[in-house]
Every structure is written in C-alpha cells, then in structure tokens.
Amino acid sequence: MILPFLAVIAGFYIYPIANVLWLSVVEPEPGLGNYAALFDTESLRRIILTTIRICVVTTFFSVLFGYTIAYAMVHMDQRKQNLMLALVLVSFWISILVRTFSWLMLLGHNGLLNNGLQAIGVINEPIAFVRNELGVLIGMIHYMIPYAVLPLLVNMRNLDMRVMRASQNLGATGTQTFLRVYLPMTIPGIVASTILVFILSLGFYVTPAILGGGKVLMIAEYISVQILITLKWGTAAMLATLMLFGVLGMLYVMSRFMKLSAVFGGGR
Amino acid sequence: MTLPDTGDLSIKNVTKTFGSTTAVDHVNLEVQRGEFLTLLGPSGSGKTTLLMMIAGFEDASSGDIALDGASILNVPAEKRNFGMVFQGYALFPHMTVRRNISYPLDVRKRPKSEIESRVEEMLALVQLEGFGDRLPKQLSGGQQQRVALARALCFAPPVLLLDEPLGALDKKLRIEVQAQLKAIHDRVGTTFLYVTHDQEEALSMSDRIVIMRDGKIEQVGTPNELYEKPRTVFAADFLGKSNFLERSEATYALRPEKIDVAPSGDLQCAVSVTGKIQTISYFGAVQKLMVMLDDGKCLEVDVDIWRNRNAFSVGQVVDLGWTDDAVTKLEG
Ligand SMILES: Nc1ncnc2c1ncn2[C@@H]1O[C@H](COP(=O)(O)OP(=O)(O)O)[C@@H](O)[C@H]1O
Numbered sequence: 059m060i061l062p063f064l065a066v067i068a069g070f071y072i073y074p075i076a077n078v079l080w081l082s083v084v085e086p087e088p089g090l091g092n093y094a095a096l097f098d099t100e101s102l103r104r105i106i107l108t109t110i111r112i113c114v115v116t117t118f119f120s121v122l123f124g125y126t127i128a129y130a131m132v133h134m135d136q137r138k139q140n141l142m143l144a145l146v147l148v149s150f151w152i153s154i155l156v157r158t159f160s161w162l163m164l165l166g167h168n169g170l171l172n173n174g175l176q177a178i179g180v181i182n183e184p185i186a187f188v189r190n191e192l193g194v195l196i197g198m199i200h201y202m203i204p205y206a207v208l209p210l211l212v213n214m215r216n217l218d219m220r221v222m223r224a225s226q227n228l229g230a231t232g233t234q235t236f237l238r239v240y241l242p243m244t245i246p247g248i249v250a251s252t253i254l255v256f257i258l259s260l261g262f263y264v265t266p267a268i269l270g271g272g273k274v275l276m277i278a279e280y281i282s283v284q285i286l287i288t289l290k291w292g293t294a295a296m297l298a299t300l301m302l303f304g305v306l307g308m309l310y311v312m313s314r315f316m317k318l319s320a321v322f323g324g325g326r
Numbered sequence: 327m328t329l330p331d332t333g334d335l336s337i338k339n340v341t342k343t344f345g346s347t348t349a350v351d352h353v354n355l356e357v358q359r360g361e362f363l364t365l366l367g368p369s370g371s372g373k374t375t376l377l378m379m380i381a382g383f384e385d386a387s388s389g390d391i392a393l394d395g396a397s398i399l400n401v402p403a404e405k406r407n408f409g410m411v412f413q414g415y416a417l418f419p420h421m422t423v424r425r426n427i428s429y430p431l432d433v434r435k436r437p438k439s440e441i442e443s444r445v446e447e448m449l450a451l452v453q454l455e456g457f458g459d460r461l462p463k464q465l466s467g468g469q470q471q472r473v474a475l476a477r478a479l480c481f482a483p484p485v486l487l488l489d490e491p492l493g494a495l496d497k498k499l500r501i502e503v504q505a506q507l508k509a510i511h512d513r514v515g516t517t518f519l520y521v522t523h524d525q526e527e528a529l530s531m532s533d534r535i536v537i538m539r540d541g542k543i544e545q546v547g548t549p550n551e552l553y554e555k556p557r558t559v560f561a562a563d564f565l566g567k568s569n570f571l572e573r574s575e576a577t578y579a580l581r582p583e584k585i586d587v588a589p590s591g592d593l594q595c596a597v598s599v600t601g602k603i604q605t606i607s608y609f610g611a612v613q614k615l616m617v618m619l620d621d622g623k624c625l626e627v628d629v630d631i632w633r634n635r636n637a638f639s640v641g642q643v644v645d646l647g648w649t650d651d652a653v654t655k656l657e658g
Pocket residue numbers: 344347348349367368369370371372373374375376
C-alpha cells in the first residue's frame with residue numbers, strides 16, 4: 059500500500075536532492091572545484107558572510123520580539139489571548155510580496171514615514187530606511203516574528219505556574235523568578251524558535267531583492283541568478299548542498315534540545 | 327522540643343469572595359507557635375483559598391491576618407517568609423535537588439559556606455543524603471515530596487504551609503511519610519499549617535484539627551476531642567464513622583466501635599435493642615455488621631474479629647447495647 063507513495067516521495071524529493079549533490083561535483087568538470095571556489099573567490103565568501111550576518115541579526119531580534127509577545131500573550135485573559143493568536147495567524151496568510159512592498163511604501167524615500175518626519179520638520183533629508191541592509195532586516199524580522207512566537211507560546215503555555223509561585227514564596231523577586239526559573243524553563247522554546255527562524259531566513263529571496271535595492275545579495279537569490287542568468291549550475295548546486303547540510307546540522311541540534319525538554323517537562 | 331520565638335498566626339474574621347461564591351466565610355483562628363494544625367474539609371471547602379491568603383497569593387476580601395501580633399496583609403508574598411509545600415510540589419525541574427533546596431538562600435544572597443552547610447543539614451533532615459545532584463525527574467514521588475519540604479524549611483520560616491502534600495502518594499507510602507513529617511515537625515519546632523481532606527491523616531498527625539465546611543469553620547479541637555465529642559452531624563460524619571440516633575427531638579452520635587453486640591439474649595447493658603444482621607463486610611482486623619433494628623433503622627457496628635471468631639452470620643438475630651457515655655448529643 060505505502061510503496062507507491064514511497065516511490066512518489068523518492069521521485070519528487072530524493073531524486074532532485076541527489077541530483078543537486080551530483081551536479082555540485084561534476085559541473086562544469088568533475089572534482090571538488092566548486093567547493094574550492096569557496097576559499098578563493100572573494101565574492102562568494104562575501105555573499106555567505108552577508109547571508110549569515112543577516113540571518114543571525116534577524117533571528118536574534120525575531121526571537122527577542124517573539125519572546126516578548128508570547129510572554130505578554132500567556133499573561134492575558136483567555137479572550138484577549140485568542141484575539142492575539144488570531145492576529146498572529148492572520149499574518150501567515152498575507153503574501154510576503156504584499157508585506158515587502160508595504161514596507162517600501164512606508165519607509166521609502168517618499169514613503170509615509172519620511173514624508174511625515176519632513177513635514178513636521180524633524181529631518182531635512184529623507185532617511186535611508188530601505189534599499190540597504192537595514193531595510194532587509196526590517197522586512198525579514200517583521201515577517202519572521204510570528205514564526206518565532208508560536209514555539210515559544212506552546213512552551214510557555216505548558217509551564218506549571220505553581221513553580222513561579224513557589225519561587226515567589228521562597229523569597230525571590232519578580233526579576234529573580236524570571237531569570238532563575240522562567241527563562242531557563244523556556245530554553246527549549248527559545249532554541250526551537252531560533253532554529254526555525256534561522257532556517258527560514260536562510261531561504262529568503264524576495265525580501266532582500268526588493269528591500270535591499272539590489273545591494274544586498276543573499277545565498278538564495280545568488281543561487282537563482284547562477285541558475286537562471288549565468289548558468290553556473292555547479293556553483294549553484296554547491297551552495298545548495300552547503301545550505302542543506304547546514305540546515306540538517308541545526309535540525310540535529312534542535313532534536314537534542316527537544317529531548318532535553320522532555321527531561322525538563324516536570325511531573326508529566 | 328523548645329518553643330520557637332515566633333510563629334503565632336492569627337486569622338481574624340477573614341472572608342474571601344470570588345464573584346458570587348464565598349470561598350472563605352468569616353474565619354477566625356488562632357494558630358499557636360510550634361503547633362501542628364490541620365485544616366480538614368471536603369474538596370471546595372475553602373482550605374486552599376485560606377492558605378493562599380496566608381501565603382499572600384490571594385488578597386482577603388475582608389478581615390485581617392497577623393503574625394506575632396503584626397498584620398501582614400500589606401506584606402507582598404515574597405517578603406512574608408512563609409514556607410510552603412504546594413499541591414504537586416512545584417519543584418524547579420531544571421535544578422538539581424541541591425539547587426532546589428538552596429534556592430531560598432540563593433535569592434537572599436547568603437554566603438556560600440552558610441548555604442552549603444545548611445543544604446547538607448536539610449538533606450540529612452529529610453533523609454536524602456546522596457541525592458543532592460539528581461534532577462527532580464529522577465526521584466520517586468515520596469522523595470520529591472521530601473525535597474519540597476526541605477526547600478520550604480531551608481530558610482527557617484516561622485510558619486510552614488502544606489497543601490495536601492501527600493495527595494499524590496499511594497496509601498502505604500502515605501502512612502510512612504506521615505510519621506516522617508510528624509517527626510520532622512517535632513524536630514524543627516516550626517508552626518505547621520497542614521491542609522488535607524483525608525481524616526486519617528488529620529487524626530494521626532495533628533495537635534489540633536479545624537474542620538471546614540463551605541468556607542466556614544465547623545469545629546476546632548484536638549483529634550481526641552473532635553472524635554469523642556463532635557458537635558454537629560457534619561463533624562461526626564466527616565471525622566470517622568458514626569451512627570445517628572434520634573431520641574426525644576435530639577440527635578446523638580454513636581461510633582460503630584462503641585456498640586457491644588452479642589447473640590440474642592446474651593447482653594447486659596444500659597441501653598439495648600435487638601436487630602437482624604443484614605450484611606457483613608470483612609476488613610481483616612475488624613468486620614462491619616449492618617444490623618437492621620426492629621423499627622427498620624440500620625446501625626453500623628464494628629466487631630473485633632479475633633475476639634469474636636465465627637460468632638456472627640448474615641440473617642442472625644443479635645442484641646446491641648451501649649453505655650450512656652458512648653453517645654454524644656449533637657447540636658441542631
Ligand atoms: N480563583 C478562583 N476563582 C473562582 N472561584 C474560586 C477560585 N479559587 C477557589 N474558588 C472557589 O472557592 C471555593 C473553595 O475552593 P478551594 O479553596 O480550592 O477549596 P479546597 O482547597 O478546600 O478544595 C470553591 O467553590 C472554588 O470553586
């Protein structure tokens with residue numbers, strides 16, 4: 059019964075991945091030349107570093123804001139909490155294209171914010187919010203926050219609040235309770251949401267292209283350029299392979315932390 | 327045991343309402359220093375709510391709570407210095423046993439050497455030497471319960487509040503831990519305010535018992551006073567078993583083990599009636615007879631099995647008797 063499905067999965071997933079792996083070592087000529095290029099091509103290295111830098115900053119701020127939002131949500135009454143959750147989920151439905159262009163309209167040279175600030179005389183020249191790395195970060199963080207919220211929310215909702223009361227009863231101030239008990243007990247959620255956001259950020263394509271104004275090149279966009287325009291399939295396959303193993307490595311780390319969360323899971 | 331110099335808790339006319347429900351209703355109670363006092367009552371009688379107000383997690387709607395004569399209503403929970411053992415223990419899952427126990431001293435920033443020696447002392451008190459480096463997950467229920475106790479006693483609180491701390495343990499273990507808990511109380515001399523719905527637990531450990539019903543205090547007394555002289559039907563029924571007799575407009579309580587029983591014609595007693603055995607239930611040391619009297623009323627009688635080997639069988643007609651001091655006149 060499941061054999062046909064396995065065949066379909068193999069056909070649609072395993073085969074292309076294997077193909078990419080293969081391409082990365084045979085195009086344009088057999089050998090590890092594509093990988094060696096990592097070490098002696100300055101532009102390639104810069105793209106990888108830019109990607110990592112943007113993803114790290116995006117992840118940091120998304121998780122920070124996500125944590126704050128999730129924390130506020132679990133401390134609201136049930137009705138407000140459901141409303142907030144609906145708002146978070148709705149943002150999943152709005153196309154990334156729409157959201158990216160909205161930022162352009164809001165933050166561009168003639169955007170709402172710059173015009174507004176100029177009108178009330180706070181600034182004389184428009185501030186360059188977009189068409190640079192800052193713009194990319196704003197767009198990506200905004201897009202990623204809901205993804206950061208969900209794992210944290212699940213983690214926080216499952217906490218036994220009697221433990222926080224116990225901490226307070228034992229003489230801990232609110233700050234002490236947060237730092238010594240609450241924060242450590244939400245580490246599994248923080249790790250899950252960090253890795254989720256980081257992996258999703260790696261594949262960002264539309265946002266850097268639009269909000270970066272062509273100045274910020276990330277791996278995903280570069281791969282597509284290699285395939286569609288310069289036709290360097292070998293380089294593209296090598297970068298894709300690199301990303302694949304990077305993601306697999308992070309998923310492995312995440313699975314380790316998920317086991318830890320079972321240890322921390324309290325009485326149940 | 328020397329009397330501690332603190333730990334007098336007085337609860338003055340305290341009421342707590344949640345919307346239209348009155349969880350605690352004009353409760354007055356003086357808890358004396360060093361005392362083991364138990365709040366006993368069915369689920370929903372307001373025991374936890376009263377404890378939460380004392381610990382500072384709930385505000386009283388009216389009334390006052392004072393420690394050693396000074397009101398504590400305006401003292402926040404983290405400054406009240408009451409130890410508490412929570413229902414379900416509420417241990418810190420990410421900390422070792424040692425770190426759990428040292429927590430109250432850690433947050434008070436006590437010197438390291440003091441913390442270390444105090445934790446060892448506590449581990450010894452609850453007989454968990456050698457378990458200091460485990461996580462709570464790696465302990466049995468009874469051991470977790472003892473960690474919670476050690477953690478709550480570590481900073482030498484004047485009063486220890488315990489909310490059904492043995493509820494999650496199986497019966498055999500519970501009896502064992504009751505004895506340990508009582509021994510620990512006698513050693514540390516802290517005032518224990520203990521909440522349970524288990525009457526055997528209350529009887530075996532307490533200096534005094536407070537029976538609660540619908541947020542009100544039904545009766546206060548030593549276990550012996552409450553068992554021998556219950557004032558109301560509720561008190562007689564909740565603490566131990568009781569038969570109720572209606573005699574000339576009044577209700578009397580009569581404990582099942584205070585009834586003498588003998589085959590018909592054999593009994594000489596102040597009061598005696600005859601009846602027929604309906605059922606016999608076996609409990610090992612005793613058997614419970616349900617005896618239907620001539621007027622149709624049933625009495626429950628406890629019989630020592632060993633001293634009455636093969637004396638009774640279902641359907642047999644027996645004489646029941648009791649002395650005047652075996653019955654207690656009830657109010658209302
Ligand atoms: N936070 C609350 N909100 C509303 N009602 C409550 C709350 N806490 C307790 N109650 C009500 O107060 C009464 C006493 O509850 P509780 O103190 O938990 O009793 P016990 O501990 O004796 O079982 C119950 O009727 C319960 O439903």
